[in-house]
Amino acid sequence: MTLNMFVQHFINALGLGSLYGLIAVGYTMVYGILRLINFAHGDIFMLGAYFVYFTTVVFKLPWLLGVGISIIGVTVCGLLVDRIAYRPLRNAPRISALISAIGVSFFIENLAIVVFSGIPRPVVQPPLLMKPIVVGQVRLIPLGLMVPVISFFLVGVLLWMVYKTKPGLAMRSISFDIETTRLMGVSVDRIIALTFALGSALAAVAGILWALRYPRVEPFMGIFPGFKAFIAAVFGGIGSIPGAMVGGIILGFVEIMSIAFFPHLSGYKDAFAFVLLIFILLIKPTGLMGEKLEDKI
Amino acid sequence: MLEIRGLNVKYGAIHAVRDVCLSIGKGEIVTLIGANGAGKSSTIRAIMGLTRCTAETLSFTPPGQPPLDLQGRPAEERVKMGIALSPEGRRILPHLTVEENLYLGAYSRDDTDGIEEDLEHAYALFPRLKERRSQKGGTLSGGEQQMLALARALMSRPSLLMLDEPSLGLAPFLVEEVFDIIQTINREGRTILLVEQNAFAALNIAHKAYVLEVGAVAIEGRGEDLLKDPRVQAAYLGG
Ligand SMILES: Nc1ncnc2c1ncn2[C@@H]1O[C@H](COP(=O)(O)OP(=O)(O)OP(=O)(O)O)[C@@H](O)[C@H]1O
Ligand SMILES: [Mg+2]
Numbered sequence: 001m002t003l004n005m006f007v008q009h010f011i012n013a014l015g016l017g018s019l020y021g022l023i024a025v026g027y028t029m030v031y032g033i034l035r036l037i038n039f040a041h042g043d044i045f046m047l048g049a050y051f052v053y054f055t056t057v058v059f060k061l062p063w064l065l066g067v068g069i070s071i072i073g074v075t076v077c078g079l080l081v082d083r084i085a086y087r088p089l090r091n092a093p094r095i096s097a098l099i100s101a102i103g104v105s106f107f108i109e110n111l112a113i114v115v116f117s118g119i120p121r122p123v124v125q126p127p128l129l130m131k132p133i134v135v136g137q138v139r140l141i142p143l144g145l146m147v148p149v150i151s152f153f154l155v156g157v158l159l160w161m162v163y164k165t166k167p168g169l170a171m172r173s174i175s176f177d178i179e180t181t182r183l184m185g186v187s188v189d190r191i192i193a194l195t196f197a198l199g200s201a202l203a204a205v206a207g208i209l210w211a212l213r214y215p216r217v218e219p220f221m222g223i224f225p226g227f228k229a230f231i232a233a234v235f236g237g238i239g240s241i242p243g244a245m246v247g248g249i250i251l252g253f254v255e256i257m258s259i260a261f262f263p264h265l266s267g268y269k270d271a272f273a274f275v276l277l278i279f280i281l282l283i284k285p286t287g288l289m290g291e292k293l294e295d296k297i
Numbered sequence: 298m299l300e301i302r303g304l305n306v307k308y309g310a311i312h313a314v315r316d317v318c319l320s321i322g323k324g325e326i327v328t329l330i331g332a333n334g335a336g337k338s339s340t341i342r343a344i345m346g347l348t349r350c351t352a353e354t355l356s357f358t359p360p361g362q363p364p365l366d367l368q369g370r371p372a373e374e375r376v377k378m379g380i381a382l383s384p385e386g387r388r389i390l391p392h393l394t395v396e397e398n399l400y401l402g403a404y405s406r407d408d409t410d411g412i413e414e415d416l417e418h419a420y421a422l423f424p425r426l427k428e429r430r431s432q433k434g435g436t437l438s439g440g441e442q443q444m445l446a447l448a449r450a451l452m453s454r455p456s457l458l459m460l461d462e463p464s465l466g467l468a469p470f471l472v473e474e475v476f477d478i479i480q481t482i483n484r485e486g487r488t489i490l491l492v493e494q495n496a497f498a499a500l501n502i503a504h505k506a507y508v509l510e511v512g513a514v515a516i517e518g519r520g521e522d523l524l525k526d527p528r529v530q531a532a533y534l535g536g
Contacts, residue, residue, distance in 0.1 A: 166400075166404065169393070169401055170404065172390075172392070172393060172397075173393065173401055176390050176393075177388060179388075180384065180388040180390065181401075182371070182373055183345065183376070183381075183382055183384060184405075184449070185453055186373060186404050187371075187373045188373075
């Protein structure tokens with residue numbers, strides 16, 4: 001393997017991994033607070049990709065504007081999902097919310113087929129991001145570098161919010177004890193909504209970057225990345241934001257590198273995630289960075 | 298400051314609080330005593346808005362303001378109005394530091410300077426908490442956790458502070474300290490509603506007391522009078 005090839009694989013893995021990580025963060029935040037696996041999260045990611053397709057390809061808006069509209073639009077969708085499908089079930093048994101989550105996921109996917117049709121659509125990559133930079137014998141595509149940089153930056157901002165701001169304090173508190181948090185004067189529903197908003201915004205960014213990297217969109221495109229990101233979140237330790245990112249990166253590297261070094265395994269590409277999942281569940285069921293989560297009081 | 302008439306709490310078929318009437322004047326220490334399961338926590342939780350209840354009157358008068366009806370307001374709004382509860386079992390957030398627990402107590406406020414001031418005041422009142430400020434809440438001893446729960450409830454600058462069994466599980470010398478602190482807090486101008494199993498200590502510091510029996514007020518009166526009341530002595534003071 002040449003240096004150039006290795007660097008390409010490395011950046012690919014980092015990019016794919018950080019996208020898994022961005023999606024995984026949304027799963028892990030919602031799980032941390034509500035003990036709910038938000039099955040619709042992968043579809044929220046898909047909406048991000050569609051939004052950017054419609055704004056930039058169909059309506060031909062400038063890129064930054066299209067991206068901005070997409071993030072806001074997807075965030076609103078995430079908030080609606082919480083408001084309509086989860087909030088009314090806040091005091092219901094947890095299984096009800098889980099079933100609701102599965103329902104929302106099917107609903108969004110099928111609605112997408114009706115509205116967008118099932119035909120894959122091409123996304124136009126901005127030429128600026130595709131113009132290679134040559135360093136010695138290595139050719140770098142700006143988009144490839146941009147993906148991990150943006151992802152890490154956003155997760156950094158998120159960590160700052162969670163650990164250094166007042167709403168972040170409330171989030172960490174809710175994740176342990178909702179009633180006591182209310183007792184402190186926190187409007188819990190508002191903080192939960194904020195959590196969905198942040199998770200959805202990150203999923204939107206992931207969807208946009210995904211649509212740029214693999215330049216097409218289709219209604220079921222969220223299913224596999226969603227599954228894998230969920231596995232990344234479990235692998236990293238569900239409830240832990242750094243864990244979600246680490247889990248995503250590891251999964252990205254396992255997928256890209258195993259195919260790079262053993263090309264005949266490429267048919268099994270989508271199976272690696274599940275192997276990792278089984279592996280971690282056997283070795284350390286709480287995940288790499290997960291603490292033992294007690295059930296809610 | 299707090300007027301309650303005809304308060305009822307039901308959990309399915311269990312009628313935990315029956316037609317309770319309570320009246321708490323500004324600056325008073327009022328205590329609510331009773332056996333296990335008498336409905337003390339249910340009453341206090343209903344006042345806080347954590348438990349569903351029905352009431353003829355449930356009105357709170359913040360200092361210098363007209364009375365406000367509490368019914369239909371969520372707990373977080375009642376905190377803003379000036380009611381705080383240090384709950385049964387302390388409910389410290391074990392994964393947050395002592396200082397984060399205290400800041401959380403001040404969540405309803407925006408006056409950064411005032412919050413810092415109150416934080417220093419809390420540390421003056423509970424020096425142990427200052428030593429342990431960056432330690433996780435879950436690593437504190439039971440007594441320290443109780444101090445933290447008290448300090449945290451004070452951080453919202455409540456005009457009415459409700460305490461649910463603050464002396465539970467504490468060593469005798471700590472119990473004394475807790476009751477001293479409650480009196481100090483009261484002298485600083487806060488009205489206190491104290492739920493206690495330790496009837497003797499509670500009646501000793503209370504201006505007014507209510508005895509709950511199976512969900513209903515059985516006896517009420519001045520703290521010192523109840524200390525001498527033969528029924529209270531027989532049932533709650535081991536006399
Ligand atoms: N969430 C609940 N669901 C069903 N019943 C409840 C609930 N909470 C309290 N009860 C019942 O209501 C009654 C009053 O309970 P409450 O906690 O108010 O008593 P208490 O006076 O605080 O007792 P203790 O001194 O043991 O704390 C009890 O019979 C209790 O079993
Ligand atoms: Mg109780």
